[in-house]
Amino acid sequence: MASEHTAKAFDSDLQELTRLVSEMGGLTERMIVDSVDALIRRDVALGKRVVAADAEIDQLQHVIEERAVLTIARRQPMAVDLREIVGAMRVAIDLERIGDLAKNIGKRVSALESDFQPLKLIRGLEHMTDLVQGQVKSVLDAYAAHDLPAAMSVWKGDEEVDAICTSLFRELLTYMMEDPRNISFCIHLMFCAKNIERIGDHATNIAETVFYMIEGQQMVDKRPKGDMTTFAATVPD
């Protein structure tokens, strides 16, 4: 830092960036919950609100990128401070992707036509969404608090989400085999479940960003993968 003035200006820029990321995180968490709520309750209006909300998320991501870049150009921060700025940009990119995935679930609400809705499936989807939304919340808290152990706990927890997704896929496949009239509904649910699982992946990306900000290097450890959905479609029993 060149001077005390620059240091203060940098701190203020950084605070504003962190605030924007937190605002974006709150909106994104809301989109996750609302999209699955809309899906389960067949609430087409809520689904449309989720789709509309995505524009705000995209806009925030651009604002964060722009401010981050201007802060780097103006304040010329050194290594550790630079990582804070890059971290904010990276988290915003993951949140933007999460928004896209929730939007895609929201879009599907109006396409669901069947009344077929086995309780076990719905419970599985709800459970998975609760877990993933919890992961997103925890990792955003870990980001804000620079809490590496909390971030690593999210990183490891993704395995459970993947396992539930795989079991949901198997169940959906069984329903499709049983009765062709279930097929189109089950395909929608598969894409939705896959989207939620991918939201979980973005939570682990954010955990890796927290690692990078604190440790000053990229994580090289491989993430434990419980996701077998690529294979689940071939295991109908």
Add this chain to the structure above:
Amino acid sequence: MASEHTAKAFDSDLQELTRLVSEMGGLTERMIVDSVDALIRRDVALGKRVVAADAEIDQLQHVIEERAVLTIARRQPMAVDLREIVGAMRVAIDLERIGDLAKNIGKRVSALESDFQPLKLIRGLEHMTDLVQGQVKSVLDAYAAHDLPAAMSVWKGDEEVDAICTSLFRELLTYMMEDPRNISFCIHLMFCAKNIERIGDHATNIAETVFYMIEGQQMVDKRPKGDMTTFAATVPD
């Protein structure tokens, strides 16, 4: 630019960034082609090579981000030059996502067990892949040449890709309804087709980045959406 020296150093940094993006683009195009080749020819070894290649793409994205950020911090570029750097970062992020999607197709190769492989489906998938790979190539050329009309032509062309994807979905749905033994195979193909369609979306993102670099503002125009796959699963005829 503070001095001629800084200007030269900046130009050299920027050239290196552009070279890295171009290298990453070449690898990514290759991954797209290989992943679908592997899928169609049931070439498990090639599928695994695509999965392995993704690590290199991820690595390149990190290198580009790091160099971009250091260039901004060191050279303090003004608006138009700053957009060049941000553009390189954005394109690298889209290429990284494309790599992920191709990797996911590569993963599915070893999960395909059925011999069911209707020629019409394969032709549709190949046609869609050719189009999308052409879009990725054209938009990367447009990025390198700062050719806005070429970028906008990619942006508009995505509609055709979406339309093919929707028609593939309908066809796959018909096969699933006809015979439950086709279901698991068709689900894999649906996810693959959706991945290719999403690769096309990333090509349009890159076109938007070219617009931003040249025009100095975000595109606000809505993209023509021919993608009805969200709805296709409900139109089995």
